Every structure is written in C-alpha cells, then in structure tokens.
Amino acid sequence: MKTKPKPKPMGTIGTALACAGLLLCSNAYTDSVKIGFVTTLTTPAGVIGKDMQDAVNLAVDHLGAKMAGKDIEIFFEDDGFKPEIGKQKTDKLVKQDDVDFVTGFIWSHVLLASRKSALDAGKFLISANAGPSKLAGKLCHENFFSTSWQNDQTPMAMGEVLNQQNVKSLYVMAPNYAAGKNMVAGVERTFKGEIAGKDLTKWGKDAQLDFSAELAKAKASGAEGLFVFYPGKAGGAFMKQYQQAGLVESLPLYTVFTVDSIALPKLQGANMEGVLGSRNTMFWSPDLDTPGNRKFVSGFREKYGKYPSFYAAQAYDSIMLINSGVEGAGGNVDDMDAVRSAMKQANFDSVRGKYTYGNNHFPIQNFYLREVVEDADGNWTSKIVSTVLENHQDPYAAECKL
Amino acid sequence: MNWDLLIIQCLNGLQLGLLLFLLAAGLTLIFGIMDFINLSHGSFYMIGAYFCASITNLTGSLILGVVISLIGVLIVGALVEALLARRLYRNDHLDHVLVTLGLILCFDTAVHFFWGAEGMTIPLPPALDGQVNMGDIVIPTYRFVIIIAGLLVAGGLYLLVNKTHLGMLIRAGASNRVMVTALGINIDRLYMIVFAIGAAMAGFAGMLIAPITEASVGMGNEIIIIAFVVVIVGGIGSVKGAFYGALLIGLIDTLGRSYLDDFLKLSMPANYAETAAPALSAMMVYILMAAILAFRPRGLFPPATKS
Amino acid sequence: MTGSQTNPPQEPDRDTQGKSWGKVSGSTTVYLGIIVLLGFAPPFLSLINEPFYLDLLSRMLILGIAALSLNLILGYGGMISMGHAAYLGIGAYCVGIPAYYEIYNGFVHLALAIVLSGIFAFLSGIISLRTKGVYFIMITLAFTQMLYFTFVSLEEYGGDDGLVIELRSEFPGLFDTENNTNLYYCIYLTLLGSLLLVHRLIQAPFGRVIIGSKHNEERMRSLGYNTYRYRLVCYVISGILCGIAGVFLGNFTSFISPEMMDWTHSGELIFMIVIGGVNSLFGPLIGSMLFIFFEEWLSGITVYWHFIFGLMLIALVLFGKGGINGLITALFGERR
Structure with a gap:
C-alpha cells in the first residue's frame, strides 16, 4: 500500500476555515447589544425586507446607535423566502454571532420554522411582522414578543366593518400558507x-x-363583497387584475395587508385609479397622530423619500421595544428576567401609541379602518377613517399558558 | 352548471396556453435543432418584461416599448448564443443543464442589481384597460389582446416555418441535423437566428404578462418548467406539438383551478378540499406528461423523420 | 437520438473500473485523509468553541450522501435525474410525519424511509427508465413535482408551511441524537458505509453492466444483460440511499417542508457532483462540501452572491472538466 501523506489541501482548507472563523468572530467579546434581523432581501419579496432594513437603520439613528450606553450591532440575514433558510440563518445568528435578540420575520412559515432555534438557545425572539396563531396560543413562550399583531386580528376588524356595512355574502381569496389561512x-x-x-x-x-x-369565479358567485389578503407583489398584481376585470363597481373590495405603501406608488404609476377609496383595516397608518409615529414617519420620509410601509413601522418598533428592554435592565442584557419584564411593559413611544401586552406577548391594540387617498403632494397613501376595534386582544391568548 | 363561467374559464385557459406556447415554441426549436436544453429560456421572458417596462415608462408608449424591447431581447438572445450556447452544442445534456442553470442565477441577480427587487409595472393605455362585454360574458380587454397577439405570433410562426426558405431549413434541422450541415448551409447563422427568434418570443410573452402581474426577478423560473412540459408533451422540435400541448396544459391548469375544489368537496371535508385543490391542479400537468410519455415516449407530435 | 449515443465515452471511467482493492492512488490518499480529518472535526470544533461549523459540516455530509447516491445513477449510469431531491423529501417526511404522531423511534423512521423511497424509486423508475436523454430528465422532474404538490396539498402535515420536528429520531439505548456531535457521528458513519457500498457496487460485475450500458447499451444487451433491470435496481438503490440522507436532513434541520423537493435542489445536487467530479467516488462529497462552503461564505458577503455562483457554474463546465477530482488527480496523482 502506497501511502504518501499529503496534508496540503486539507491544511489550506483548514486554514481558510479558521481564518474565516476569526474574521467572523473577532467581535465576539466586545460589549455591545447584538441583534439579529432575519428578513427577505432577495427574491421579489426583498422589497419588503429592504423597507424593514431601512426602518431598522432609522431606529438605530434615532437611538444614537446606543442602547443604555452600549453600541448596537445589527446582523441582517436573508431568509430567501424559504422556511429552512430562515432557520439556518437563525441558527447561525444564535450560534456564531451569539446575538442577544433575534427579530424580523416577515413570513409566518419562516417564523414557525425558526422559532425553536432561537428559543432553545435562550434568546429573545421578536416578530416584527408574522403573527401565526400557533405562536399566540399553544406555542407561546416567555421569550417571544410581537411588535405587530396576531394574524387573525386585522381580518377580524374587517369582518366587523363588513357587518357594519351590511354586506350579506362574501367571496374570500388568500394565498395558501399559514398567514393566509389565519x-x-x-x-x-x-x-x-x-x-x-x-x-x-x-x-x-x-x-x-x-x-x-x-x-x-368570484364574480359568478354573486357575492356582495370580495375579501382578499395578498401581501407583497401579489397585492399589486391582484389590484391591477381586479380593476382590469371591471369589478370595482359590482364587487366591492375589502383588503388586509394588500394595499400598502410598497404597492401604492407602483399602482399609481400604472394609473390604477380604482385603488383610490378602497378600504382596508390595520393597527397603524402613516397619519396616525402619536408622538412616536410623527417622529418615525417624518424621519423615514426625510431619509428615504417615501412613505414607510407597515412592515417598516413594525420593524422600527421592534428595535424600540428591544431598547426599552435593554434600558430597563440597565444595559445588562444577560439579565433576561429584567429585560423581559421591561419589554412586557411596552413602555416606549410606539408608532401605534400606547399599547399593552397580553399574556402571550402579542399587543393589545386598536384597529382602524383606512382608506386610500391622494396626499397634498399627489402621492397615494392611506388615511384613517374610523376606529373599528379598541384595545383588541387576539382570540388565541386563552390557549396560552403563560 | 354555469356555462358563462365555463366559457370565461376556457378563454382564461386559452390565454395561459398561448403564453406558454410563446415560451415553448422557442424552446422546442432550440431543443429540436441544436439539441440544446436551455433552462435559462425563462430569463428571456423576464428580460423582455423588464425592457418593456423600462422603455414604456420612459417613453410613455407601450408600442414603442414592445418594439424596442423585442429588438433588445433578440440581441441578448443572439449574444447568449454566440458567446455561450454555441460552445456547448456538442457537449452532453448535463453540461447544458448546468450552464443554463448558472445563467439563470446570473440573469436574475443582474436584474435584481440593475432594477432592484421591487418589480416594475407596465401601465396600460386606457383603451386596453377596460372590459369587453358579450352578453353576460365580461372579459378584460387586455386578456383579449393577449389571446389575439398569441394567435398572431402562432400564425406568423406557422408561415415562417412552413412557407419560407428559412423555415425549410428549420424544419430540416429539426428532423435531420446532419443533412442540413451536409448541404453546406451556414449552420452557425441558422442556429443564431433560431436562438434569437426563440428568445424574442419568450421576451414577448414576458411583455404580454407584465401589465397583468408585473416584471419581477425570477418570474421565468417556474413557468419555464411548465414550458418544458409543453415541449415534451408536444414532441421535441415540433412547433405544432408545442401549440397543441400549450393549449392543453393551459386549459387543464385553469379548469383545474376553477372546478377541482368543488369536485374534491364531494369526497372530502371542505377545508381540506380548498387547500388540496390548487396543489392537485398544478400536479395534473405533470401527471398528464408522465401518462403521455408512458404511452407515447416521444410526445404527441414528434417531428416526422427523426433519426 | 439519445444522449448516450451522441456522447463519446469518457476516458476516466476505465480507471475507476480497473482499480482493485490493493492499490491506492495518490488522489485516493488525499480523499482518505479528508475523511479521517472529518472524523476528528467535532472535538476540534468544540475545542475552538465553534458549534456553528459543526452544523455546517453536518449539512455538508448529509448532502454528500445525497450527491453520492445521485452520482451512482448520474455519474456511473449516465441517468441524469432532475428529481433526486424527492428522496430527500421522502426521508425527511418519514421523520416528520411519525414525529407528528409522537412516534420518535429512529428505526421506524429509517425503515419507513427505506421502504417508501424504495417504492417511489421503483414505481417512478419503471416508467422513467423506458425513456432516454432529455425525456428522462423531464420525467424524473415530473415525478418529483407530483410528490412536491402532494405534500403541498397535505394540509394536516403543514402543507406549504412545512412541519416543525419537535424531537429528533430516538435510538433508544444507542445514542441521543439531540446532541449535535452524536448526530454528526451518526451521519459520518452512514457516509462511510455509503462510500463503501457504492465502491463495492461499482467494482462488482453489477457496476460494470451499469457503466457499460451508459456507453453502449446495445453492446451490453447483445452480451445478454437485461440492462433495463440492472438500471432499475441501480435507480432503486440510489433512491434508498438518498432517502436515508433525507432522514438525517429532517433530523438535522428539525423542520421539513415541500420546498426541500423543489427542482432547484435537484439541480444543486447535480452541481455538487460536477464540482467534485462526475465518475469519482469521493467527488460528490468534496463537491457538496465546497458547495455549502461557498454558499455560506458568498451569501455573507453580498446579497448578489448568486451571480458569482452562476459564473462559477458556467466556468466549471467550460473550463473545469473533471471538477475538483480532476484537479486533485492531476496534482497528486497517478491514475495508472
């Protein structure tokens, strides 16, 4: 047997790995607050992730890049719109970057897949968008918080609106995934x-x-109203086809999370006049008059020259919530009990104004009916019409044993 | 039974089928003549949509947008052929799959880089934005435009393939490549023309769909798989096969989405039927292909004298 | 006109066939060295406190097994399957669905995976193997898409959203897979077993028929071999091996979704094989390691990393014949 030990290639690979490791971990022991932000940065949904990223950067600016005197370090990770990639990235954040908080998460299925990795590692997990029913109910966790809503809440508000408007029959369309079903x-x-x-x-x-x-099919069904949920680019596509099909008059549209500040400029560019006046429900609106929201919306418009989306608002709040937790613990992030009880107070200038947390750490908050209007500068945006639900708690809180 | 709805759904299926045909026609020609598997054919679909969206937004004219973009996609197609594909015709299929998979990644990322992730819309002139009424049947005007444009291209391609000298060479190439080369035809030029025309047709399909959905990164990656199914079902190299295959699959997909859930509700709980139906109607396309291949291993309309 | 007729036989195959157990070439020594080093990875990584790299290595080895299984039909048999990710999915769901019903016994999971991926390979193989060339590519893809959509429609098991696996497979009395090091060694040993199995298969007369019918099926048939049956058996073995890799993948990610069966994943497996070198025993493993290394490294640098990845793919085909295996063989050696 001829054996010529040639460890060379393995040596180089080993060195390369070790070097990469050193580079990536060189800041492991600095004294800073580390936040992992998992969102979608590639694929067409990357536009949502970009909006959230912008909002996070704005929040960091507003905080002067410090939380309780410590530097803020943010690690953005791209989930590629895929649950398993989201989970991998969460694993990386908790194991390699050793972050203190994992936040972000646009998609319910990505959040469900990543949940175990973050919580088992003893980290705080904060959803800045997704609100799947499981996490509000059976799978609730003391270290999980939401700065958005539980998926069911916004359409529940829409259901109330439909009752008020005396709609007798409804056709429903939504994408086939966790949030759509919720x-x-x-x-x-x-x-x-x-x-x-x-x-x-x-x-x-x-x-x-x-x-x-x-x-x-919806038209043939003879329904009096059409309820849809199509987030991201599907929303824009849906709105166009709805108008092209000439249904604006015969089949009034009621949406949630479909017509947002990301879709509106594009719809305006395509002259989709039918969108103006369309109604949707939400927990927030750019014109909501609270101190936190004024600062956020004007700061965002100044820095990025566009209206923030609700995704951006929630992402901004997630950083502000973390800040309130870190400050409440006097900067000692390792004191998880202190951080947790401070965050539970929701004691910060949220974009939605004052809200409280329920036992499952989902916000108890107002929901508004909004209308698409043209603002003074001719840009299309959303405006609050009325308050539909006050201090509303999600229906799954009772299933949570916290 | 709501007959009006059935007619509308058949028209919707026809529209989808014609879009698929525009993609599949180029694919089947490239496949049949050069024996080249071009997974990145869907990238031309995406590029066409982006070109058209940019130019239409810039000039304000949809017609100008379509014309300039068609030329643009022709050029991109010719470049891909001359710089890359040409070097691979003699390699095995594995190499084709890999290179074109790599090309998809490059095109998608380049579009993401230059146009951003947010996607682009193509505004329609008001004349195309309305609806056509035929009694109780109301169809968006623009969907009619797609159907008519698709039929026109199909007819044009039929004339090109069957009535012109170039068409004769294409037909000869699809059924017997060696002979065309032996006849002393400038085969490189023929290949480039076929590739570029195929690319332009795919780009045209992208331009047609973008006003309905939008131009977005990776928009061609899923439809290209269906277009491949069309090519296989119709028979590689057969434009006629691609046409019938595309219509068949467009109809199956649309009618599946329309009626399968009602059908499934007869045998299972309603909420299961609602989630199962879209997946099953997507699956029917593949079941059809497997069934056809099991009985006709070379598709429905294989070119006549394939060696 | 089929793929096997238009392509001239590639030379390196002859060597793989001709090698006997006694002689070990320089390149094989390199590969064996890598395998041995992989065995020492967990203590080393825990020493330098880098648990994340163990995750990365586990993924590399799991996909290494999958790529190895695909190479059995693709590299040696010339059957280009664009649907091999189906077996990863079957294996993973064989962990996830029993776990959903709180059946955590790993032997049950493995047995299910072996039986079901075997059945799926057999049934799809009966039809697929009647076709050649691009028809084979497409029909394997079609079967995987059917499976993909089947799982999408299975609302009970999460549908499109997938299923979180709360507890990993249990092997009572043997080891605890919740510990990542144990899981890693479990994967490692399976990889060693798979390498040995594929090596033996290829050396055996069985392998010669498979390789022979890749180059000239008519000849093998005229020699009296029922090549269809040989190919079918090979296809089923490959499917089962990949199904086992799927069991580990499900355990490792603790999450499964139909996305695992997406056609792009099948494409990635092919990519791994080509990076490492088609027709080489260790190539797929090296390929999967490099693939995941680059994926992890490049995606950390820029969101536009797919572009670099795409260029690498193209360059590999245009200039890098033989993959890493070709390179290592050229460097270390002597094939004859």
Missing part, C-alpha cells in the same frame, strides 16, 4: 353573513400571480 379564519370569525366561495392560491417563490380564473 386571515381567512379571522374574517370568518367576526363576519356574520354567508361565505359565497373561497380560493386559496399557490404561494411561495413560485406564487400564482394570475388570478383570472379566481376572479371569474
């Missing part, structure tokens, strides 16, 4: 009329974007 469940929970039909369409990176067949 949204449908939410509207069915409060809507008192009849559900004339329902379509759950393919979601994910190869999401269905041509809704011709579904719109034809």
Whole structure:
C-alpha cells in the first residue's frame, strides 16, 4: 500500500476555515447589544425586507446607535423566502454571532420554522411582522414578543366593518400558507353573513400571480363583497387584475395587508385609479397622530423619500421595544428576567401609541379602518377613517399558558 | 352548471396556453435543432418584461416599448448564443443543464442589481384597460389582446416555418441535423437566428404578462418548467406539438383551478378540499406528461423523420 | 437520438473500473485523509468553541450522501435525474410525519424511509427508465413535482408551511441524537458505509453492466444483460440511499417542508457532483462540501452572491472538466 501523506489541501482548507472563523468572530467579546434581523432581501419579496432594513437603520439613528450606553450591532440575514433558510440563518445568528435578540420575520412559515432555534438557545425572539396563531396560543413562550399583531386580528376588524356595512355574502381569496389561512379564519370569525366561495392560491417563490380564473369565479358567485389578503407583489398584481376585470363597481373590495405603501406608488404609476377609496383595516397608518409615529414617519420620509410601509413601522418598533428592554435592565442584557419584564411593559413611544401586552406577548391594540387617498403632494397613501376595534386582544391568548 | 363561467374559464385557459406556447415554441426549436436544453429560456421572458417596462415608462408608449424591447431581447438572445450556447452544442445534456442553470442565477441577480427587487409595472393605455362585454360574458380587454397577439405570433410562426426558405431549413434541422450541415448551409447563422427568434418570443410573452402581474426577478423560473412540459408533451422540435400541448396544459391548469375544489368537496371535508385543490391542479400537468410519455415516449407530435 | 449515443465515452471511467482493492492512488490518499480529518472535526470544533461549523459540516455530509447516491445513477449510469431531491423529501417526511404522531423511534423512521423511497424509486423508475436523454430528465422532474404538490396539498402535515420536528429520531439505548456531535457521528458513519457500498457496487460485475450500458447499451444487451433491470435496481438503490440522507436532513434541520423537493435542489445536487467530479467516488462529497462552503461564505458577503455562483457554474463546465477530482488527480496523482 502506497501511502504518501499529503496534508496540503486539507491544511489550506483548514486554514481558510479558521481564518474565516476569526474574521467572523473577532467581535465576539466586545460589549455591545447584538441583534439579529432575519428578513427577505432577495427574491421579489426583498422589497419588503429592504423597507424593514431601512426602518431598522432609522431606529438605530434615532437611538444614537446606543442602547443604555452600549453600541448596537445589527446582523441582517436573508431568509430567501424559504422556511429552512430562515432557520439556518437563525441558527447561525444564535450560534456564531451569539446575538442577544433575534427579530424580523416577515413570513409566518419562516417564523414557525425558526422559532425553536432561537428559543432553545435562550434568546429573545421578536416578530416584527408574522403573527401565526400557533405562536399566540399553544406555542407561546416567555421569550417571544410581537411588535405587530396576531394574524387573525386585522381580518377580524374587517369582518366587523363588513357587518357594519351590511354586506350579506362574501367571496374570500388568500394565498395558501399559514398567514393566509389565519386571515381567512379571522374574517370568518367576526363576519356574520354567508361565505359565497373561497380560493386559496399557490404561494411561495413560485406564487400564482394570475388570478383570472379566481376572479371569474368570484364574480359568478354573486357575492356582495370580495375579501382578499395578498401581501407583497401579489397585492399589486391582484389590484391591477381586479380593476382590469371591471369589478370595482359590482364587487366591492375589502383588503388586509394588500394595499400598502410598497404597492401604492407602483399602482399609481400604472394609473390604477380604482385603488383610490378602497378600504382596508390595520393597527397603524402613516397619519396616525402619536408622538412616536410623527417622529418615525417624518424621519423615514426625510431619509428615504417615501412613505414607510407597515412592515417598516413594525420593524422600527421592534428595535424600540428591544431598547426599552435593554434600558430597563440597565444595559445588562444577560439579565433576561429584567429585560423581559421591561419589554412586557411596552413602555416606549410606539408608532401605534400606547399599547399593552397580553399574556402571550402579542399587543393589545386598536384597529382602524383606512382608506386610500391622494396626499397634498399627489402621492397615494392611506388615511384613517374610523376606529373599528379598541384595545383588541387576539382570540388565541386563552390557549396560552403563560 | 354555469356555462358563462365555463366559457370565461376556457378563454382564461386559452390565454395561459398561448403564453406558454410563446415560451415553448422557442424552446422546442432550440431543443429540436441544436439539441440544446436551455433552462435559462425563462430569463428571456423576464428580460423582455423588464425592457418593456423600462422603455414604456420612459417613453410613455407601450408600442414603442414592445418594439424596442423585442429588438433588445433578440440581441441578448443572439449574444447568449454566440458567446455561450454555441460552445456547448456538442457537449452532453448535463453540461447544458448546468450552464443554463448558472445563467439563470446570473440573469436574475443582474436584474435584481440593475432594477432592484421591487418589480416594475407596465401601465396600460386606457383603451386596453377596460372590459369587453358579450352578453353576460365580461372579459378584460387586455386578456383579449393577449389571446389575439398569441394567435398572431402562432400564425406568423406557422408561415415562417412552413412557407419560407428559412423555415425549410428549420424544419430540416429539426428532423435531420446532419443533412442540413451536409448541404453546406451556414449552420452557425441558422442556429443564431433560431436562438434569437426563440428568445424574442419568450421576451414577448414576458411583455404580454407584465401589465397583468408585473416584471419581477425570477418570474421565468417556474413557468419555464411548465414550458418544458409543453415541449415534451408536444414532441421535441415540433412547433405544432408545442401549440397543441400549450393549449392543453393551459386549459387543464385553469379548469383545474376553477372546478377541482368543488369536485374534491364531494369526497372530502371542505377545508381540506380548498387547500388540496390548487396543489392537485398544478400536479395534473405533470401527471398528464408522465401518462403521455408512458404511452407515447416521444410526445404527441414528434417531428416526422427523426433519426 | 439519445444522449448516450451522441456522447463519446469518457476516458476516466476505465480507471475507476480497473482499480482493485490493493492499490491506492495518490488522489485516493488525499480523499482518505479528508475523511479521517472529518472524523476528528467535532472535538476540534468544540475545542475552538465553534458549534456553528459543526452544523455546517453536518449539512455538508448529509448532502454528500445525497450527491453520492445521485452520482451512482448520474455519474456511473449516465441517468441524469432532475428529481433526486424527492428522496430527500421522502426521508425527511418519514421523520416528520411519525414525529407528528409522537412516534420518535429512529428505526421506524429509517425503515419507513427505506421502504417508501424504495417504492417511489421503483414505481417512478419503471416508467422513467423506458425513456432516454432529455425525456428522462423531464420525467424524473415530473415525478418529483407530483410528490412536491402532494405534500403541498397535505394540509394536516403543514402543507406549504412545512412541519416543525419537535424531537429528533430516538435510538433508544444507542445514542441521543439531540446532541449535535452524536448526530454528526451518526451521519459520518452512514457516509462511510455509503462510500463503501457504492465502491463495492461499482467494482462488482453489477457496476460494470451499469457503466457499460451508459456507453453502449446495445453492446451490453447483445452480451445478454437485461440492462433495463440492472438500471432499475441501480435507480432503486440510489433512491434508498438518498432517502436515508433525507432522514438525517429532517433530523438535522428539525423542520421539513415541500420546498426541500423543489427542482432547484435537484439541480444543486447535480452541481455538487460536477464540482467534485462526475465518475469519482469521493467527488460528490468534496463537491457538496465546497458547495455549502461557498454558499455560506458568498451569501455573507453580498446579497448578489448568486451571480458569482452562476459564473462559477458556467466556468466549471467550460473550463473545469473533471471538477475538483480532476484537479486533485492531476496534482497528486497517478491514475495508472
């Protein structure tokens, strides 16, 4: 047997790995607050992640890059719109970067997949968007917080609006994933009329974007209203097809998370006048008059020259919530009990104004009916019409044993 | 049974089928003549949409946007052929798959870099933004435009392939490559023309769909798989096969989405039926392909004299 | 006109066939060295306190097994499957669905994975193997898409959202897979077993028929071999091996979703094989290691990393014939 030990290539690979390791971990022992932010930066949904990233950077600016006198370090990670990648990135954040907080998460399925990695590692997990029912109920956790809403809440508010407007029958469309199913469940929970039909369409990176067949079905169903939930680019596509199909008059549209500040400039560019006046429910609006929101919206418009989306508002709040926790613990991030009890107070200038946390750490907050309008400069934006639900708590809180 | 709805859904299926045909026609020609598997054919679809969106937004004219973008995609197609594809015709299929997979990544990232992740819309002139009424049947005007444009391109391609000298060479190439080379035809030029025309048709499909959805990164990556199914179902190298295959698959997909959930509700709880139906209608396309291959291993309309 | 007829046989195969147990070439020594080093990775990484790299290595080895299994049909058999990710998914769901019903016994998971991926390979193989070339690529893809959409429609098991696996497979009395080091060694030993299995298969007359029918099926048939059956058996073995890799993947990520069966993942497995070197026993493993290393490294640098990745793919095919295996063989050696 000829054996010529040649450790060379392995040596180089080993050295390379070690070097990479040193580079990546050189700041492991500095005294700073480390926050991992998992969002979508590639794929078309990357535009949402960009908005959140902008808001996080704005929040860091507003905080003077310090929390309780410590430097803020933010690690942005791209989940690529895929649950397993999101989980991998969360693993990396907690194991390699040793972050104190993991936040972000646009998508319910990414959050559900990543939850265990963050919580098992003893880190705080803060959702800045996704609010799947499981995390509000059975899977609630003392170290999990939300700065958004539970998925069912916003459509529940819409259900109330539909009742107020005396809509008798409703056609429902949503993407076929965790949040979509929650949204449908939410509207069915409060809507008192009849559900004339329902379509759950393919979601994910190869999401269905041509809704011709579904719109034809909705029209044929004879429903008095159409409820949809299509976040991100699907929202813009849906709105266009809805208008092109000429349904604006015959089948009034009620949306949640579909017409947002990301879609509006594009819809305006495509002359989709039918969007103006369309109504949706939400916990927040750019024109909401609270000190925190004024500072956030004006700061965001000044820095980035556009209206922030609700994703941005929630991302901004997630950093502010963390700040309130870190300050409450006097800067000692390792004192998780102190951080947790401070965060539970929600004692900061939230963009939505004062709110409280329920036992499951989801906000108890107001929900508003909003309308799409043209602002003084001719840009399309959303404006609050009325308050639909006051201090509303999600329906899953009772299932949470905290 | 709501017959109006059925007619509308058939028209929707026809529209999807014609879009698929525009993609599949180029694919099947490139496939049949050069024996080249071009997974990145969907990138031309995306590039066409982005070109058209940019130029339309810049000039304010959709027609100008379409014309200039068609030329643009033709050039991109010709470049890809001359710089990359040409060197690979003799390699095995594995190399084609890998190189074109790499090309998809490059194109997607380049578009993300230059145009951003947010996607672009193509505004429609008011004349195309309305609806066409035929009794109780109301169809968006623009969807009619897609159907008519698709049929026109299909007809043009039929004439090109069957009535012109170039078409004769293409047909000869698809059924017997060796003979065309033996006849002393400038085969490199023929290949480049076919590749560029294929790319332009895919780009045209992208331009047609963008006003309905939008131009977005990676928009061609899923539809290209369906277009491949069309090519296989129709028979590699057969434009006629691609046409019928595309219509068949467009109809199956659309009608599946329309009626499968009602059908499934007969045998399972409603909430399961609602989530299962979209997945099953997507699956039917592949079941169809496997079934056709099991009985006709070379597709429905294989070119006549394939060696 | 099929792929196997238009392509001239590639030379290196002859060597792989001709090697006997006794002689070990320089390149093999390098590979064996890497394998031995991999065995020492967990204590080393815990010494330098880098648990994340153990995760990375685990993923490399799991996908290494998967790529190895694909190489059995793709590299040696010339059957380009664009649907091998299906077996990763089957294996992973064989952990996830029993775990959903609180059945955590690892032997049950493994047995299920072996049986079900075997059945799926057998049934899809019966039809697929009747086709050649690009039809084979497409029909393997079609079967995987069918499976993908089946799992998407299974609402009970999470549908599109996937399923979180709360507890990993248990091997009572043997070891505790909740410990990442144990899981790593479990994967490592399986990898060693798989390498040995593939090596033996290829050396055996079975392997010669498979390689022979890749180059000239007519000849093998005229020699009296029922090449269809040989290929089918090879295809089933490959599927089962990949299914086992899927069991580890499910355990490792503690999460499964239909996305695991996406056609791009099948493409990535092919990519790994080509990086490492088609027709080489260790190539797929090296390829998967490099693939994941680059993926992790480049994605940390820029969101536009796919561009570099794409260029690498193209360059690899245009200039890098033989992959890393070709390089290592050229450096260390003597093939004959």
